[in-house]
Amino acid sequence: MKKTSLIQKLEVSKKEFLETSKLIIQPNIISDQKKYRILLKKYLTLEKIVFLYEEYKKQLVSLKEVDFILKNDSDTEMKELANTEKYKILENLSSIEKKSYNLIFSSKEEYGTEDDRKAVIVELRSGTGGDEACLFVEDILRMYTMYFKKSGWKYKIIHAQKGGIKGYKEIILDLNGEQGIYGNLKFESGVHRVQRIPKTESQGRVHTSAITVAVLPKVKDIEVNINLSDIKKDTFRSSGSGGQHVNKTESAVRLTHIPSKITVECQEERSQHKNFEKAISVLRSRIYQNEKEKRLRKISIKRKSLVSTGDRSIKIRTYNYPKNRVTDHRIHKSIYNLAGFMNGNIQEMINLLKLFENK
Structure with missing residues (x-):
């Protein structure tokens, strides 16, 4: 130094x-x-x-x-x-x-910083790769939930959209705990690429797919003041699990913030009121993140965007199944224990990213 x-x-x-x-x-x-x-x-x-x-x-x-x-x-x-x-x-x-x-x-x-100590919203979305990308969203969800359990953090599913065959096109989690969650998980934001042979592949060829991960710090209403007149609210029938009830009532909520054009959906609760509260929480975090990035651009701080389009060429990490290897491209670090990594043992990589950031 x-x-x-x-x-x-x-x-x-x-x-x-x-x-x-x-x-x-x-x-x-x-x-x-x-x-x-x-x-x-x-x-x-x-x-x-x-x-x-x-x-x-x-x-x-x-x-x-x-x-x-x-x-x-x-x-x-x-x-x-x-x-x-x-x-x-x-x-x-x-x-x-x-x-x-x-x-x-x-x-x-x-x-950590004030943001580092905050709880988070975690968003996982399938990118390139069709059904295989949806399956990988499910695998990464499992990886994170196992890591959350090891860390003593509690999570709830806010929104889930199933994939065509299996897996998820999109899933959003609300994560809480006593320790600095954002300080650990902020490094996970970006494009995660997987290289493996899909179960549907008859000729044994390795396919490449990608998903996006966004980790947003949860903010209070005093930090982001949302004018309710700027929000368009739509209700619809839930398409997720939950028995007959979800198909009979319009409990699912879709909120659109008109000034920023940010849209949030929540359908995991049976109560429309509870879905609205969760959707507002996600909306607040997304607006906060948008404003934060704008401020950083104004003061000319060089910074990569949190989430790209899911294109396989823009990546932060690759999970290579044939070589039993996970590689973080930001610090050029590979761990040759992919099975352990996918079972939630990701703290070693996070610690290396923290060390790199502080240096």
Whole structure:
């Protein structure tokens, strides 16, 4: 890590420390034991970072002083002492840099950004590959739900559209838990490509299909204010499972946000009111994500789009069944245990993506 980059990060940590110091003494925080414990833990971590930062600045001042002696002093003995001192200072700086980086990284891991701590909406859609893509949506759904179980997260299906033969054309999940869900799952957004021999393939040829995954942070109504007059609401009979009831009543809901033209459907609940609430939640997350991307484009931050068209040429990850390999193309990392990966053991890849992002 470059010194200027580290100093910037340390400055941010110091600012966070000062803000946390003010928050932690507020009566409403002290009275809420859960919030207080979280903030106290954060405060103690940031305190260590700030201590290292102050020491780092002292060492940089000392380095300037010895450099001045080495450049301007003519006394040989003095220069030798300065050289010895410089070596010690550089060792100290290197040690502080490593400690600071580890603390900053662990702090990000535990607390993350505000979005990182949020629950999420997960959307899976079939792309190129027809029925095989729909089957792969089902496989990836199984992979994620097994990962959710290992992580202690709970999910509900908001919307599901079955494929032609088996699998899903589209499925949307509402995912909640105590830990930073978005901070882990945000790396899953993009196109996932599969290479395998379909069950319907008589000549044993490997086919390539693709699906898209979108992970959206869930937002509250105070974060995204939706004007109800901007929403067009349609109701229809559910086509999903649920017995005779769903075919007799128009409980399914379709919402269209007129300004952004975003459309959301929900039909998993028997109550139209509950379907409306879930659809609003998804709509809010999609609008939030749209606005977030617009802001990033305005300040010229280079960023790939969350979800492309599902075209097999635009991919973030490939699942190659004949070679028992899953490859993430963003970090050029392959794991040769596809069966384990598809059984929800995806944390290793996520950790590598986190490490890459922080570096």
